[in-house]
Amino acid sequence: xxxxxxxxxxxxxxxxxxxxxxxxxGQPDESANFLLDAIEAQIRAGERRQLMLAxxxxxxxxxxxxxxxxxxxxxxxxx
Numbered sequence: 001x002x003x004x005x006x007x008x009x010x011x012x013x014x015x016x017x018x019x020x021x022x023x024x025x026g027q028p029d030e031s032a033n034f035l036l037d038a039i040e041a042q043i044r045a046g047e048r049r050q051l052m053l054a055x056x057x058x059x060x061x062x063x064x065x066x067x068x069x070x071x072x073x074x075x076x077x078x079x
Contacts, residue, residue, distance in 0.1 A: 014039070038060040
């Protein structure tokens, strides 16, 4: 499987999981970029397993969201 397909699959897994759980907050563009950055950093470090890429991106996103409660406030105010 190509790197591009691996990144796309990992992103789709992470996005779908966070979307289903209602954890996506803030602007969709920012959330997508955060997940892609997390996945790309792992790719650069040599990780190639889709589920590992997705799970670590989800964990990073959750940690980021927990440390940035203002994103939740914007979602509640404008959402």
